Amino acid sequence: MNMNVIEFNQVSKSFQYHKVLSDVTFSVAQNSVFGFLGNNGAGKSTVIKLMLGMLNPSHGEIRLFNQPVKQVLPAGFVNIGCIVDTPVLYENLTASEFLSFSQRLKNLPRKEIERVLEVVDLSAYKKQSISGYSLGMKQRLAIANTLLGSPKLLILDEPTNGLDPQGMQDMRELLKYLPERAGCTVFVSSHLLSEIERIASHIAVIHGGEIVKQDSLDNLKGTSGELRISCLALSKANVVLSNANFHCSSDQDGDLLVSKVTREECAQVHHLLSKNKVDFWQSSFCQQSLENVFMKVSHQKAAS
Ligand SMILES: Nc1ncnc2c1ncn2[C@@H]1O[C@H](COP(=O)(O)OP(=O)(O)OP(=O)(O)O)[C@@H](O)[C@H]1O
Ligand SMILES: [Mg+2]
The missing domain is CATH 3.40.50.300 (P-loop containing nucleotide triphosphate hydrolases)
Structure with missing residues (x-):
């Protein structure tokens, strides 16, 4: 027990x-x-x-x-x-x-x-x-x-x-x-x-x-992470994923960043992109470090 x-x-x-x-x-x-x-x-x-x-x-x-x-x-x-x-x-x-x-x-x-x-x-x-x-x-x-x-x-x-x-x-x-x-x-x-x-x-x-x-x-750490996707049709990918309620943004390298996703949701993102014929040549999941979690809660607390 x-x-x-x-x-x-x-x-x-x-x-x-x-x-x-x-x-x-x-x-x-x-x-x-x-x-x-x-x-x-x-x-x-x-x-x-x-x-x-x-x-x-x-x-x-x-x-x-x-x-x-x-x-x-x-x-x-x-x-x-x-x-x-x-x-x-x-x-x-x-x-x-x-x-x-x-x-x-x-x-x-x-x-x-x-x-x-x-x-x-x-x-x-x-x-x-x-x-x-x-x-x-x-x-x-x-x-x-x-x-x-x-x-x-x-x-x-x-x-x-x-x-x-x-x-x-x-x-x-x-x-x-x-x-x-x-x-x-x-x-x-x-x-x-x-x-x-x-x-x-x-x-x-x-x-x-x-x-x-x-x-x-x-x-x-696992509750969320960030998925970085390299694709050409950035705006189409953005629309497809945003319509499915994913939080998307792009970074200065022209990659698509999908924030606050679990590993399971990463699989959904891949599936949605393929289904909508958005080709991507690279996708990497970066688990949130504890430091990020900690900084976030500290900031939220300070702001409240
Ligand atoms: N005996 C005491 N009388 C009055 N205030 C106290 C007393 N002991 C602790 N405090 C106050 O309580 C708060 C928390 O102190 P505590 O020592 O528990 O923090 P801590 O997280 O251990 O910090 P540190 O990392 O510096 O060791 C502080 O604001 C401290 O000034
Ligand atoms: Mg102490």
């Missing part, structure tokens, strides 16, 4: 008279990587703090593992790993020594340390002092620390902040496969679209404290 690990139901949050979240509703399915996307100040960290019971909502309901968040606390929190601020690591220890604190605290067998080091790909460095680690390695070690005890949910606030391209790529690889490798649902916030686009299976976009978009990555 596919259950929701996190549920926000019409959650609002105000600080004094300043409303920072309005009617935030979303759910995170088990074993998904859920990307929470928003600009600086959009409300990402506030949502995470509410999720962890560090703040109370002004209105609405928050459930973790199908229970009100307050009931999950504190025993249920062994099922949750989180990294909210820059993690504190003891730099003069080795990775193994550092992890042994949590391992003993959580009363876990010592082999758990080996397992989590393997998951974050740090086994080869386990005997080296943390002080010599790159920032990316430190971030992965922090994740290894939270993975001790096999939490069912990992919550990360901007884990790629400050990482170099290699560090980002390592983090991407790690997060993307955590559900598979560690049986863990991942909730990850970021203001970096390109990062989220590459790791998340589901996405919510928050803007000015409101969720403006929420869907699977495939649906978000």
